[in-house]
Amino acid sequence: MKQNCNVPAFLSKLWTLVEDHSTNDLICWSQDGSSFLVCDEQRFSKEILPLYFKHSNMTSFVRQLNMYGFHKVVQVDAGLPRDSQRVDSVEFQHPHFRQTQPHLLGLIRRKVSVSRGGEEGMTQVSQVLLELGQVRSWQDISDSKLMGLRRENESLWREVDSLRQRYQQQHKIIRKIIHFIASTVQSKGITGIKRKLPLMIDSSGVSHSPPKYSRSISMDHSQPTSTLHGIQLDSVSGSVYPNGMIISDITHLLEPLIGAQKHRRAQLTEGQPQSSVGPSLSSPPTPTVELDLSLLEDAASSQTGQNSPDRIDPCDPLALIDSCLPLSPGPSLDLLTELFSPAPCSPGEGLPTDDLGGKQGTVQQANSSNTQTDKQTVATLGWDAPQKDGGEEEEEGGEGTDMLPALLQLAEEVSDFTYLAAPLSLDAPSLI
Amino acid sequence: MKQNCNVPAFLSKLWTLVEDHSTNDLICWSQDGSSFLVCDEQRFSKEILPLYFKHSNMTSFVRQLNMYGFHKVVQVDAGLPRDSQRVDSVEFQHPHFRQTQPHLLGLIRRKVSVSRGGEEGMTQVSQVLLELGQVRSWQDISDSKLMGLRRENESLWREVDSLRQRYQQQHKIIRKIIHFIASTVQSKGITGIKRKLPLMIDSSGVSHSPPKYSRSISMDHSQPTSTLHGIQLDSVSGSVYPNGMIISDITHLLEPLIGAQKHRRAQLTEGQPQSSVGPSLSSPPTPTVELDLSLLEDAASSQTGQNSPDRIDPCDPLALIDSCLPLSPGPSLDLLTELFSPAPCSPGEGLPTDDLGGKQGTVQQANSSNTQTDKQTVATLGWDAPQKDGGEEEEEGGEGTDMLPALLQLAEEVSDFTYLAAPLSLDAPSLI
């Protein structure tokens, strides 16, 4: 029974007690051997304790445990009504009290009443002061760190802002490209036949047509509204159309966009908010833009649906927008086909869904009117007309050829890009 | 059941408990009514206590008794051997807890840990306390700061995510543009006829429409306004170069960017560290141009150099693209293929819907293999056919077709990019 003389009796007894397999139903090691459990406090105190100690009180046993630095392990399922089967079991643990490692018992020390001698309170004060000094120095350091972090964050914000701006710029570029392409197409078409321009212009929203102005106006108005939460958004939007021709307004009509906006807003409101959004950004972000040229496809489809194929009509913004929708895929080609095909399209395809709060209603109308170009016109315009114009041109066939190299080049470049792009990995920070 | 409102619940319950004759076998008044006895601690704690309190622990009951000034009454028979019938009974007493005298309960006061009463005054203590108070307030502030930083970071994460998404969207747009261009080219080729270019050029870019001017004006206006809140940014904008066209910048693209990036990194690494990064870059923004059309030049040069279409040629493009498209899958591509290919070209190039899984190796390989296609192959595909083949090809529209594969390839490449790029994981750490 007795253990090493160095080890207090209580610890020796406790070890023996826990090790004893014959009493495992009342007291035993925990699963991992890092603590021990007393399963039935009642029986344990009355049946086991007297065998080792001079008492049969659980409280005394616990007092000793605490005196030697043991701690009760709280059960999460506490609080449960003892009704059910929950046998009241208690668990105690000590870093140096582990199954299979009795040699660690020597490291367990009994607590001694520090008897704080009241007198030396003074010394303690000095100690306290010292500690305070340390604390203060630490504070300074911590504060510095915070400042640094804050600056860093500011830089990050600026950086993000910069990125966003660049992104916007790029976006504009894309827009321009599209525009350019449009121009190209036009010019080609034009060459074939004549005179369609004016119309186009009108439709395009650029032109001199009065509607245009109204649009602009509406735009302006709308902007203000956007100011709601008053964030930068407004400004942004405003910035949008500076100079070029602004066809954009028309677009606004489209619901899709609107819907998108709303979402965005909502997102903003919510996301921003307080605390944690968790980094799990995975979800976050409702993606923002949705626009893409898929519209071409859609437009085609929509057109088709409408029946009057005579015109291309990609003009219809709606169609375009729709196309953006990830879901609506299909027909992409149709549009193109129609566009390029000689057959006449459908003239009046009003912009559908506009809602915009009534601001753009006008615009739409104007738009639709424009769109009305008929198929014939298109044909006449002869998208490819130029090419065809001259028979001899063919030799020039070189035309196509010309493109090729460029495209290849482009393709290559892109490929390159892909390589570079590859993905920086971000290691997750994580934390603390 | 209810007791005087002045009397704490514990005392009320205790009185009721002791008075209850139905439980006299477990708890009852002492002979003289000056104290009460708990006869069977075991049963009492498990059967009675839960009926009155939120626990079934004798120790908790005792703790309350002590808290209210009750004291245990030592049993004379304590010394007796534990054997025999000595049912473990405990007795508690309080001067104001007497049978038949419930009115005295109001005199029983619960102890409050007034402990601290410090004897020595040491003035210093007050000083120390003062400092501690400061420290604590600082803690609060610091904590707030951290929280703020954390929120800021979360917002940043969100922002970055948003940017990434937008970027992706843009990417899609680009892809679409390419697609569109491809279509255009094709159509043109198809038309068979040629020649229109010159015209286009003219039209392009320069338009005489009055509206234009109006736009410009608006632009100007906007600028001024923008200056408002603007900070250094304005300067930036200023640097931007308003509207003229600036060709010079183009150059920037080249190396400079690279160098810049490197710098950025360095900064990061260094900056991160402790405190200040210094950036009082309020102005930072000055945008630098990154994008430019220099490509035109490059393209030209490369083209010139290459000119011979036989090379490159990434043929099997289609497959790749589809796989990439997250949203709009296959159809579009197929469509295009059909449209542009005079005859079913590469039927087998089903769009691999598989996702790249971030592996580009495959793609590249495919690519390279494709590239290897010799001119002839290309011709077959129709890619360069026009050039090489014969003039008649043109009518067949086969011309345009030629382009298709290349374009598709390009599109795919882009798609690839998207995949790779997207993957970035943002785990939000969180913390604080």
Next chain:
Amino acid sequence: MKQNCNVPAFLSKLWTLVEDHSTNDLICWSQDGSSFLVCDEQRFSKEILPLYFKHSNMTSFVRQLNMYGFHKVVQVDAGLPRDSQRVDSVEFQHPHFRQTQPHLLGLIRRKVSVSRGGEEGMTQVSQVLLELGQVRSWQDISDSKLMGLRRENESLWREVDSLRQRYQQQHKIIRKIIHFIASTVQSKGITGIKRKLPLMIDSSGVSHSPPKYSRSISMDHSQPTSTLHGIQLDSVSGSVYPNGMIISDITHLLEPLIGAQKHRRAQLTEGQPQSSVGPSLSSPPTPTVELDLSLLEDAASSQTGQNSPDRIDPCDPLALIDSCLPLSPGPSLDLLTELFSPAPCSPGEGLPTDDLGGKQGTVQQANSSNTQTDKQTVATLGWDAPQKDGGEEEEEGGEGTDMLPALLQLAEEVSDFTYLAAPLSLDAPSLI
């Protein structure tokens, strides 16, 4: 079942409670894991709470939550009439109570009513020591937070860097696309005459001159390297002018952009919050893109106005581009002209090496002057020549029209998108 001894029982239980999938219908994590929801208050309090606590009162549960710093998350639909099915669900959140991050529980501190003490002698050193101990523990926590933030920031930086790189890549792609378009145009133009394309290209600054290649090469190389430590600033400078002609800048001219920028800035400033202006963004610099093709439009418009009023014609890319050139006005145009024009126009258009110095005044002027070119001039240049050349051509112009609207629409869409998307406000929380 066992929880960390350091973590209060309430938190352990709460965690277990929320994690328990079997009770997800009553209590579970929120979508993003940053908070938890109690769906059916009634059932939860009566069925779940008693299993973990000594009560079945929602209020007590909430009190504990508050005691530990949890806060109720207001439901957006709060204002709605209580009518219908409004399932009474409540949501609570704590910055350190997040799904998948149980290690943060240790950072949640229970509030202590520091009230006591007060005035009098508080005293005792012990008290002071106690406080110091708390302060120290807080320090540890704070330090941990800082570390976490730091890591998070590092990740953010990496992310931003990644985005920037990807952006750049995309930028290149766009550039390539432009290139391609340019090539296409050229080829077409060639058709008119035959076989000039190559030459033109060459001349246009793109040329095959060895230097060009060297540039490209350098670029690629540089990029890889860029990944190093580089900071953003460098990039900026780098971005400045490498070699080719950069048309991109041109875009900058447009006011919209500028306006937008300003707004952005303002936003930034405000968002950032308080203190620091932050701008010490050492890094900030990373250049932002400025380039856009707006010029196309502008050019078009201006041209139209000036020269061939009959049509819009934004088609000609070159013209547009030229117009954009702020600095080297004349020359650039000339170049393009030369390229596309059958006859060599203005030979000497050196690339303006001057740096923008951020002054646009000059640029603009140049620009305007350019724009002013009248039709005739253009004609001379050969720019519009094609159109005018053939009388009939004009009429044909109508053809193109069909496309135009669609394209314009598209352009607008994109613009819209920009507006919508961009605007996201990031309010910087700020704080500290």
Next chain:
DNA sequence: TTCGTTCTAGAATATTCGTAT
């Protein structure tokens, strides 16, 4: 002296109540 036993207290958390905003 050190350790063991017992009774009581300290300290922190838990539960309830009341109320300020």
Next chain:
DNA sequence: TATACGAATATTCTAGAACGA
């Protein structure tokens, strides 16, 4: 009305202290 907090009490775990071996 509802959210959050102060305050008082309740429960638990641990510690202090007295006393004896």
